[in-house]
Amino acid sequence: MSEQGFRMSMDTVAARAGCSKQTLYAHFGSKQELLRSVIAEHQDLATVPLSPVVEDPREALLAFALEHLRHLNDPTIVSTSRLLAAEAHQFPDEARDLYQQACDTLVQRLATWLQHAMDQGRLRHDDPHYAAELLLSMIVGMDFERQRFGVVHRAGDRARHRWAEFSIDTFLRAFAPPTDDGAPPSASAGRRIRSPLSSPTSPRKRNGASP
Template identity: 30%
Template structure:
């Protein structure tokens, strides 16, 4: 077996361990899950689990911070420059739809609830999660709205406030309901409608003159 094949096998095992642990944490909670159960669920030895993760806390941290990849993907792919020939409303609707679809989905919501439940046990991890997800997204949105304001496409006195308003208008009610398990699974068209409604309200306040 060559080095590349061995590395690929190791990566697959690590992913299997993380997937198995995530499922168990979501079903049983952090306290109700142990490393023996994780090894069995992942179909690997307990030694393999410990080879990849020193303890349960390190494994939980890796899973939680892995959620931030979705925020990073959203920031990198969606908060982009507005083209010269692009309509501001169309652009913001696309941004809003990408945003809500990245956040309001079952697996992300379940992991988010788990992190909230364990925030008291892991305050530093909770802070890191917030900084790498919500805060990073708000910072990117603020910079984007500042740019759009400088181009005269939006009227923005406080880009950070505009970012918070945009985020709440897009996510607020649906995320609150979903976090308490009241929203059910949203169809894509429903998420798009919620995002579009939020953009219309946002533009009523911030459209440039």
């Protein structure tokens, strides 16, 4: 798909896979089912950390965020996204189906997990679908757009990890459950986050003096 987009044919896939087209159809039935299977495989890998039993929301969401960012930083995924976006107006039905299978399904899976976390008192009760969409937006930030436009982005594991921590910790503070007295958590509750623009090794000066 990164090379041919929606025009991809089963003949081409069979040639690349080293099998006959009949073998592909025997396994998948159609090109649509083949694509659905590939997308489902990525979805399963991305959502492995999201166990229905929520013991540590931060650990689970951080693992999910790192896998999601790793997937989006795959050069093949970036090139595929560019090509499919350019062709979407020519193949509206295929583009809609692909979006539903990939994006809508991921939001639904994440929303289901967030609902479990809310039911178990790990997160504040709210609309889980809105929360899922918000969280995915926070995880991705502007980095996928930077890649699509070919500008500098968070290409390294360290940079992605820092951003993942920042986005997850911010989300968890926003959706922290109320305290025992029913009051919302204080603004300082949760983990302290270093500015993503500051260096972890260089002390920041205050009023001209080193801390």
